[in-house]
Amino acid sequence: MKRLLMTMLALSAMVIMLTACSHYYRVTTYDGQVYTADGQPKLDEDTKTYKFEQMDGKKVILNQKDVKEIKQED
Numbered sequence: 001m002k003r004l005l006m007t008m009l010a011l012s013a014m015v016i017m018l019t020a021c022s023h024y025y026r027v028t029t030y031d032g033q034v035y036t037a038d039g040q041p042k043l044d045e046d047t048k049t050y051k052f053e054q055m056d057g058k059k060v061i062l063n064q065k066d067v068k069e070i071k072q073e074d
Contacts (some may be wrong), residue, residue, distance in 0.1 A: 024073045027052065041070055055064050
């Protein structure tokens, strides 16, 4: 029983730490669209596009030239 309790506490602590480490980014385009990315958008150097996932799970791909600003949110 004690071992189960310790395991549950360790798992809970890991979940809390992972949640605290996630960051959200606001991606603004030149035409005024605003996206909220779950994690930092990644630039694909070959295609010159930013790829990221929105908070609702939808995947987004934007041309680098269309992105005005990427700002980390607290």
